[in-house]
Amino acid sequence: TQLLEQSPQFLSIQEGENLTVYCNSSSVFSSLQWYRQEPGEGPVLLVTVVTGGEVKKLKRLTFQFGDARKDSSLHITAAQPGDTGLYLCAGPNGGSEKLVFGKGTKLTVNP
Amino acid sequence: DAGVIQSPRHEVTEMGQEVTLRCKPISGHDYLFWYRQTMMRGLELLIYFNNNVPIDDSGMPEDRFSAKMPNASFSTLKIQPSEPRDSAVYFCASRNSGRGYNEQFFGPGTRLTVL
Numbered sequence: 001t002q003l004l005e006q007s008p009q010f011l012s013i014q015e016g017e018n019l020t021v022y023c024n025s026s027s028v029f030s031s032l033q034w035y036r037q038e039p040g041e042g043p044v045l046l047v048t049v050v051t052g053g054e055v056k057k058l059k060r061l062t063f064q065f066g067d068a069r070k071d072s073s074l075h076i077t078a079a080q081p082g083d084t085g086l087y088l089c090a091g092p093n094g095g096s097e098k099l100v101f102g103k104g105t106k107l108t109v110n111p
Numbered sequence: 112d113a114g115v116i117q118s119p120r121h122e123v124t125e126m127g128q129e130v131t132l133r134c135k136p137i138s139g140h141d142y143l144f145w146y147r148q149t150m151m152r153g154l155e156l157l158i159y160f161n162n163n164v165p166i167d168d169s170g171m172p173e174d175r176f177s178a179k180m181p182n183a184s185f186s187t188l189k190i191q192p193s194e195p196r197d198s199a200v201y202f203c204a205s206r207n208s209g210r211g212y213n214e215q216f217f218g219p220g221t222r223l224t225v226l
Binding site: 030031033035040041042043044045048050088092096097098099101102103104 | 115142153154156159161166167202204206208211212213214215216217218219220
């Protein structure tokens with residue numbers, strides 16, 4: 001089974017700061033997804049990256065897929081309290097429909 | 112369009128009781144997944160269905176857990192008898208295999224507490 005490790009596990013910052021969270025594996029993934037989960041809700045898909053080296057932007061969020069497709073990062077510029085949540089990365093487990101999830105980075109943005 | 116619907120949102124029960132969690136996937140989605148989330152273990156896949164047929168139940172922890180999907184718009188996850196270690200948030204997710212790259216759409220979850 002392929003594994004995804006996320007770091008840091010917890011991150012608490014002030015509004016307006018920038019941050020980067022990471023998702024790493026020793027295995028190659030055909031694609032990686034990022035989800036955000038707010039307290040009391042299910043994960044919501046933010047983006048899927050497919051090509052090695054790909055960069056996608058979603059407003060203040062920038063997602064990058066590593067050249068070797070073994071890692072990904074999420075950078076948030078000028079974080080806002082509304083960015084608070086658990087950020088999960090996930091990728092397909094081999095050729096199946098199953099997704100393997102990292103344990104997530106719990107982000108708190110303080111006003 | 113309505114998202115994935117789960118009920119109940121919260122369930123508190125006593126050890127030994129039967130618990131049934133319900134899920135209505137997004138219309139037109141052909142895959143349905145049941146997950147369990149805890150602080151210690153994160154999000155774990157329990158079982159998934161394709162076109163109402165169970166494909167992989169290797170994540171189901173014990174015989175106390177069972178899942179059914181009698182039709183394309185309804186699935187249940189049953190725990191009988193329940194134990195305190197089953198306390199967790201249970202999510203249902205669905206997916207349309209004809210679109211995207213394995214993206215799944217999650218329901219709001221059922222928070223189960225077994226006393």
